[in-house]
Amino acid sequence: MTILRNVLLIALALLVQSTFFGRLDLWNVRPDLGMLVLIFIAGGASTAECTLYGFLTGFLQDVYSPEYLGYNAFTMSLLGFMIGILRETLTVENYGVKTLVTFLACLVHDLVYLAFYTGLNVSLYMRLFIMGSLLGAVYTAGLAFLLIAAYEWSVGGGLRVAIRELIGIRR
């Protein structure tokens, strides 16, 4: 059941990415929702599962542009594996650290992906990395921060608790 939920989540993320999120671009930079979902799923999965979810996410992203078939699958598999290892060795609670992990994951993804994409053309590689990847990583990390905060807030009681605390009612 968890597997089905995660697969549907990945599919939904990519659907939203290709439709609604296409309108959220800033200077031609878009957040990577697939990456966010992979990090979210990694919170409750083993390293092997993270690797396979990463592969699935990447593969589905590749299917949209068959010319680069396998690039995202390879990169996301690798990233899923790394996130899985990180999760097994490190327990992250702090918002800032979670956001930093997302930021770094995005950078690692683009470092590997651009290597395939540019055919190791260094000047092109550097230009794309600096102009696109850094901004994209910041954007995705910022979005991750907002989503994590919203999630934690809703789990912790949400608006009702916030209002109670605001007007001074204590449980």
Added chain:
Amino acid sequence: MRRILQFIMEHRRSAALVAALFLSVSMMLMGESAKTRFARMVTTSIFNTGRFTLSWGISMLDLWRDNRRLRLENLELSYQVNLNRLTELENKRLRKMLGLKERNSFPLIAARVIGHDADRVVNSIVIDAGSRDGVRKNMACATADGLVGRVHEVYPSTSSIQLITDVNSRVSGMVVEHEAYGIVSWDGGRFLRIFGLPLINEVKAGDKVYTSGLGDVFPAGILVGTVVKLPIREVEIYASYHVSPAVDFSRVHEVFLLQGSERPGIWDDGYGAGYFTRSNQYQ
């Protein structure tokens, strides 16, 4: 095989990574057309599955709506077909009646049958033409098939027609083939009866019986029916025959009244015009 599986299970993380990377590299090494074909196959499968899943409910709703709409349409069309059939039948009848009108010298009043008399003793029908339309008592009433009866009662907008299958009805008839005259009456059953025919006439089944015009109640030449039975001997010098009415009285929908066929001065005892009393005895 078991060892391989055991090895994979022990090194799941690495095995998953190697498998994922191997598949990714395999995809990268595919030719351009193979990549496109493969991607198209995957997207088609995924989207078809998704579309089928999502559209199933919508399709069912559409089917339900279509079914409902088609049922209503079917009902409406059935009703329309029935109306068309009725119109077609009416059209045929009216065409026949137009034929009657052409060959009859009397001016005709067309009328529609609107009911059968509630009185079970009197065999009659009610038509939608009355004195306002020029209908007069004792007018002969016919369809394209033959004689129906005579006007029995006249009201401003309706009239009652006494059928020739009423026990009090008497029609002066003639078997044309033999110029044999008799009286046509009805005394129950399917058939009329023509009686008073001289025995010397060899009337056969299939001979036509027309109104003779004698007695001035009905004009001559209207078909009454067809002889269907052998003679019923009553007295030695006269014969009676069964006559099948030319008109199917259960299917009379429109009639013509023959203007000028009535005789205003005809004797009437209140039970029917003619030369017979209530006890059907000859005067």
